[in-house]
Amino acid sequence: MLPLLYMVATSLKTYGETVTRVSSNPFHPFFWPKWNNLQFVNYLVSWQEGIGSYFRNSVIISTVTTLGILVTSIPAAYAFSKLRFWGKNTLFTILLLTLMIPETVLTIPNYLTVAALGWIDSLAALTVPFMAGAFYIFLLRQFFSQIPNALLESARIDGATNFRTMISISIPLVKGPLFTISFLGFTGAWNALQWPLVVTLTETWRPLTVGLLKFMSEAGPESQLRMAGAAIALLPIVLVYIVAQKQITDAITQSGVKG
Amino acid sequence: MAQRSHWKENLEAYAYLLPSFSIVAVFGIYPLFYTIYVSLFRWRIRKGDFLGLANYEAIFGDLAWLGVLLGALTFFGLALKLREQSLTNIHQRSQFRGENRLRLMTPAQRVFYGSSWMAFILGAGLLFFSLPNLYFFGDDKMFDSLRVTVWYSLGAVPLQLVGGLAVAWLLNRKFKGRQFFRVVYLLPYIVPVVAGAAVFERLFSLRPESFANQVLLGLGIPPQEWLLERRGLVTMLTGWAAGESGNTVLGYWQSWIEGPSLALVSILAFNWWVFTGYYALIFANGLSQIPKELYEAAEVDGASRRSVFFRIVLPLLSPTTYFLTLLGVIGTFKSFSHIWVLRNNLAGGAADPLSIYIFAVFYGRSRFGYASALSIVLTIIVLLLTVLQQRAAKDRVHYGE
Numbered sequence: 222m223l224p225l226l227y228m229v230a231t232s233l234k235t236y237g238e239t240v241t242r243v244s245s246n247p248f249h250p251f252f253w254p255k256w257n258n259l260q261f262v263n264y265l266v267s268w269q270e271g272i273g274s275y276f277r278n279s280v281i282i283s284t285v286t287t288l289g290i291l292v293t294s295i296p297a298a299y300a301f302s303k304l305r306f307w308g309k310n311t312l313f314t315i316l317l318l319t320l321m322i323p324e325t326v327l328t329i330p331n332y333l334t335v336a337a338l339g340w341i342d343s344l345a346a347l348t349v350p351f352m353a354g355a356f357y358i359f360l361l362r363q364f365f366s367q368i369p370n371a372l373l374e375s376a377r378i379d380g381a382t383n384f385r386t387m388i389s390i391s392i393p394l395v396k397g398p399l400f401t402i403s404f405l406g407f408t409g410a411w412n413a414l415q416w417p418l419v420v421t422l423t424e425t426w427r428p429l430t431v432g433l434l435k436f437m438s439e440a441g442p443e444s445q446l447r448m449a450g451a452a453i454a455l456l457p458i459v460l461v462y463i464v465a466q467k468q469i470t471d472a473i474t475q476s477g478v479k480g
Numbered sequence: 481m482a483q484r485s486h487w488k489e490n491l492e493a494y495a496y497l498l499p500s501f502s503i504v505a506v507f508g509i510y511p512l513f514y515t516i517y518v519s520l521f522r523w524r525i526r527k528g529d530f531l532g533l534a535n536y537e538a539i540f541g542d543l544a545w546l547g548v549l550l551g552a553l554t555f556f557g558l559a560l561k562l563r564e565q566s567l568t569n570i571h572q573r574s575q576f577r578g579e580n581r582l583r584l585m586t587p588a589q590r591v592f593y594g595s596s597w598m599a600f601i602l603g604a605g606l607l608f609f610s611l612p613n614l615y616f617f618g619d620d621k622m623f624d625s626l627r628v629t630v631w632y633s634l635g636a637v638p639l640q641l642v643g644g645l646a647v648a649w650l651l652n653r654k655f656k657g658r659q660f661f662r663v664v665y666l667l668p669y670i671v672p673v674v675a676g677a678a679v680f681e682r683l684f685s686l687r688p689e690s691f692a693n694q695v696l697l698g699l700g701i702p703p704q705e706w707l708l709e710r711r712g713l714v715t716m717l718t719g720w721a722a723g724e725s726g727n728t729v730l731g732y733w734q735s736w737i738e739g740p741s742l743a744l745v746s747i748l749a750f751n752w753w754v755f756t757g758y759y760a761l762i763f764a765n766g767l768s769q770i771p772k773e774l775y776e777a778a779e780v781d782g783a784s785r786r787s788v789f790f791r792i793v794l795p796l797l798s799p800t801t802y803f804l805t806l807l808g809v810i811g812t813f814k815s816f817s818h819i820w821v822l823r824n825n826l827a828g829g830a831a832d833p834l835s836i837y838i839f840a841v842f843y844g845r846s847r848f849g850y851a852s853a854l855s856i857v858l859t860i861i862v863l864l865l866t867v868l869q870q871r872a873a874k875d876r877v878h879y880g881e
Contacts, residue, residue: 224753225667227691228679293503296496306493312501319508323814323862325835326855329842330514331507353503384492412672414817419843430674434821437678444682451675462670466663469670470761 231448267436267450274424275432276453279411282347282428286410287403289352294402298361299391303373316355324415332419346420347428351410357402364398365391400468408458429454515852523849535853541617548610553864555603562596565589612732622854625837629813631740632833635748636755637808641801643752644759649793651760652767665757677750677821684746684822692746711830712738713745741830747822754818759804766797806866813862834858 268276300306301313331350340346368391376390392399414430421427427435436450462469519535522528540546566589585593615623647665668676683691740748770793816835823831832840838858842851 224676224679224683224691225671227683231682293500297500300493300496304489304493304496306490309493312497315509316504319504321863321866322508322512323859325814325816325838326515326859327507327511328839329848329852329855330511330518333514333518333848334506334511349503350507353500353506353508355504355508358500408672412674412817414674414820415839430672430817433674433678437681437821447678447682451678454675455671458670458672459667462667463663470666 228448228451231445264449264453267446268453270439270446271424271432271436272429272450272453275427275429275436278426278432279429282344282417282426283407283410285344286348286351287406289348290354290357290402290406291399293352294354294357294361295392295399298358298365301358302362302365303368303370303391316358319353319355320359328415328419331416335420341420342422342425344426347417347426348410350416351406351413354406357406360402361395361398364395368394397468397471401471404465404469411458515855518848519850519852519856521849523852524846525848528849531849535850536857538850539619539622539853539857540614541619542613545610545613545617548606549614552603552606552610555599555606559596559599559603562592562599566592566596608733609729612729615732622834622837625832625834627736628740628744628831629833629835631744632748633809633812635740635745636751636812637805639748639752640755640759640808641804643756644761644804645763645797645801647756647760648763648767651764665760667757668754669758669761671754673754673817674821676754677818680746680750680753681822684749712741743823743831747819747831750818750822755808762804763797767793770796809865810862813858813865834861 301309335341335346335350340349372390376385411428412430413428414434417428417431418434421431424432433450433454437447520531520533522531522534537543566585568589611623651661651665685692774796812833814835815833816839819831819833819836820839823836834854835858838851838854841847841854
């Protein structure tokens with residue numbers, strides 16, 4: 222809370238003010254910029270200095286990743302929950318095991334793989350690996366399992382194929398969890414640092430996380446620019462949070478409790 | 481129901497699974513084997529000579545001491561298992577609260593109990609000698625980072641648990657503006673990590689006008705270097721340092737007493753800011769599952785709010801607490817993003833947990849082979865921790881009594 226106020230306050234100061242006009246007490250006037258001289262231009266400057274394009278990149282990356290997660294996880298979860306096939310349990314256990322692997326072990330070999338594929342610095346490298354979400358499949362499968370089979374049977378009797386049943390009946394019934402997964406997937410991709418850092422070389426597809434990092438060193442002592450950049454970075458997520466607060470807290474609790 | 485041809489349904493299911501599994505296979509499973517492969521080579525961007533286990537030898541120095549360390553860990557595991565055996569069914573037999581455990585054990589159980597302590601002492605002894613030797617003969621930076629990780633865990637998890645629980649408990653009562661507080665408390669967790677860390681890096685900057693230094697100014701303390709400060713907390717508060725005896729076994733352990741570096745403490749402050757709200761949310765969820773009747777019954781019995789908390793709420797929350805401790809410790813071993821943003825090379829590794837060290841070797845020094853070997857070690861540690869936690873918590877958890 223306090224740090225966020227500090228961020229906003231500092232982002233509106235001039236450079237000179239960040240050095241001379243300081244206080245750790247939010248009730249002290251020095252904490253805040255001069256009211257007649259609010260430097261909104263800081264936001265413009267940091268946007269143009271790169272934050273703008275980084276922001277755009279992150280939006281694209283996160284959206285594509287989320288779509289990818291949905292497209293891959295929904296059928297898989299549906300298959301595990303409603304279809305019968307050979308090797309079902311084995312494959313499910315394998316999926317379970319992948320959840321226990323920590324991310325760091327995967328970074329180095331995946332980097333080598335991606336380099337071999339020629340995907341360095343491309344959108345593909347930034348999105349495809351994130352679509353592998355055993356966790357999302359588990360979550361969805363749990364909810365799909367709650368759909369009474371009788372419902373699906375009646376559709377089948379009416380002549381619908383599995384695919385049709387999935388699309389028209391099952392999916393609408395799991396809207397809540399779908400939102401959860403979309404939110405988690407989106408923020409996961411939005412917040413990712415280690416992988417994009419490794420996989421981007423130039424500014425082309427650099428996401429906000431990496432961009433902010435570089436921005437920190439480039440902007441140097443210009444705290445007010447950095448604060449403006451950080452504010453831009455967190456604004457969309459915070460806005461979404463304020464609007465969809467209930468769903469988001471539910472999403473977090475669900476993913477936490479089910480682990 | 482009409483007969484379906486089996487292979488048709490199989491095929492369809494596989495088609496549904498194909499997209500996700502192909503990605504999981506390529507980017508989730510295959511890398512595990514690939515890492516092991518890479519760790520056996522000298523690999524600086526390009527594949528080099530086959531090294532066998534040389535990378536691992538470089539990490540641990542003398543593999544004999546590694547054996548001793550593993551022996552220590554085995555003894556610890558044995559101790560836990562024996563303790564578990566000695567404490568089974570004991571609660572069933574107690575007639576009043578606080579009855580002496582030893583009295584309740586069967587003779588066989590007492591033997592187990594005593595042996596568990598012996599195993600523990602043996603393990604501790606082995607650990608005492610093996611760790612410094614590994615440090616001296618192996619990669620000291622790696623063991624330093626291991627130490628940093630331990631400090632990080634010790635500093636982060638208890639604080640977050642206590643803070644989260646306190647917040648959840650306080651917000652459990654109805655009062656005006658409660659909704660507002662609920663929103664605000666989760667906010668730091670929602671904030672993208674890099675943005676938050678960028679702000680914190682400024683808050684703790686070593687310049688006198690930084691927020692942290694301004695607070696110190698108000699308290700009459702000179703400005704500190706915060707994220708650049710590699711000296712341990714204990715050293716700074718008491719002036720005591722391990723001194724020149726560094727190269728002996730005792731000296732090594734003495735350096736632990738210096739405590740976590742101030743740089744690490746600054747990072748812990750950020751950790752605490754972000755995660756307290758998250759823990760509070762999970763605890764609040766757990767709290768909401770406690771039936772109101774329990775509270776009412778306690779009130780009727782004239783229990784104070786405090787004893788309600790300690791005697792009813794706390795034990796009922798133990799599954800949640802156990803889960804969160806597990807989550808927290810494992811999380812600290814794997815955490816990366818915010819530490820990478822906040823760390824500074826000038827702190828000389830005083831705030832680099834293992835995950836950061838591995839990444840620095842990979843990204844900064846391009847030693848892929850060595851970094852791969854290190855990451856395998858990290859994976860094993862994380863797996864071990866998971867197993868240990870599972871065991872240790874078994875006799876503490878009260879499920880729906």
